[in-house]
Amino acid sequence: MKTLLEVRNLVVRYGERTVLEVEHLAVAQGEVLAVIGPNGAGKTTLLLALARLVRPAQGEILFRGRPLSPRDDHEYRRHLALVLQEPLLLSASVFDNVALGLRFRGLSRAEIARRVETWLEKLGIGHLRDRPATQLSGGEAQRVSLARAFVLQPDLLLLDEPFGALDPPTRSGLLEDLQSLLAETGQTTVFVTHDLDEALMLGDRVAVLLGGRLRQVGPPEQVFAEPADPEVAAFVGVETIVAGRVVASEEGRAIVEVNGLHLEAVGELPPGREVLFCLRPEDVTIWLKGEVPSTSARNRLSGTIKRLTPQGPLLRVVVDCGFTLTAFVTRASAREMNLREGMEVIASFKASAARLIPR
């Protein structure tokens, strides 16, 4: 895929303190890059630097292969749309707020009206068109903020924790709508969040930012399953994440097909829905082949041990059972079972241990 935006050796300092140091980051045309990290990791600074709204101490940003100079900033920002955690709406009507960026660009009244109406409908806020923005709920205001960004049809959409201030039900509704809008428009997006589920749900790739430095960038499955270093592992938590599809759903449990295997999980998703099947290694139990697992776990998979890696007092067991699954066992259990690489084992886990993230 073509690279839209590229960052090289970017350093941002606030006074003497270096808050961001990014050696290299590229955003491909049409992809959603989720930048995750704890509070204070420099996520917002990175986003503002990408929008050229904070001045870097050094480094360069290339847009469509061309390095940007401060003289280009305004013209460059006309290709972007920024959504912050707070909607920051003007005290005007919803329509006027959504029209704001288009008016900055000097579009005709008719064109503005046409585009604003379209995006108000797409965000499900057509009925709020003439309402003063000061009278909106948090979720409605954030929808207006998203409409105000999407209506610009930007080359690059920058989202800074847009759901951070919302209550869980409002957040999940908006998150699903955003997911389908991103898929529908193929919008190139950099999405900053500290919420791993949001990153998994929206991101084509995930970048982990810790202490102002990018520690790992890759597909979510890879970042979560194979963290680059212990700090990344501590932040993301090692997880087995595999893509699958819901094939049946009843009584609050879903059957998910993963690489031809049928796995059971708790969840209310409709059949046909693409999902990420997520499992934490401490929830997986390893049995020797031939043993009859004395467990109520609904999922039992045969596989071969690919790798054994010590991790503190535990042993990390990577099992190939049609997909790569990671489990933790104590060193004592590993000794008792005499676990070795290449050995055939059974891995089991409860349906309630698996998490399904809709994609």
Next chain:
Amino acid sequence: MRLIWEGILNAVQLLLSSDPEIWQITLLSLRVSGLATIISLIIGLPLGTVLALGRFPGRSFLLSLVNTGMALPPVVVGLVVCIFLWRNGPFGFLNLIYTPAAIVIAQTIIATPVVTGLTAAALQQLDPLLRLQLLGLGASHLQMVLALWWEARLPLLAALMAGFGSVISEVGASMMVGGNIKGQTRVLTTAIVLETSRGEFARAIALSILLLALAYMVNLTLTWIQQRGARQ
């Protein structure tokens, strides 16, 4: 009490009799203070914006200077303007002393810090992220400032009202640089001082009623615009 009551009755008669001098004084007051307010707005709005949004050395010092200027005593302004416009003064050749223009200059000096300081305060109350948000939606710097003015329009109108209020009611500077010349530089406040010193309480009360009515009407208009904005 009788004095006040009689004064009010006489004042009403005087107002109804449409004394041309009283109306000339009223109109001059409105013109001079209105013009001074408009000029102070033209200077104070951009200056207050730069002080609120800019980051440059000496900014805090300038802000403190402007805030001190909000309490500038009109007589001190009158004295300084007098010295500058005096026949032997640096701008004496302009022959402005004891003209309405001199009053406009003095009142502009009084109103500008008020408008500037309140503009800066109004813009500083806005969320600092709003600026980044506007730029992040593709606004030019001018468009960003216009949007911020729009967002702060209620306190900005209050700044305008305070600016007008500070000059329509001042007497010291107008007296000193205007000279209170009948038919030329006599405004409502200087006329009230004169009539009171003469013991012409009825005329003084009539002029006071006109001054209050004028201030009320101007502020009523601005408040109406402001509140219409608030409802929107």
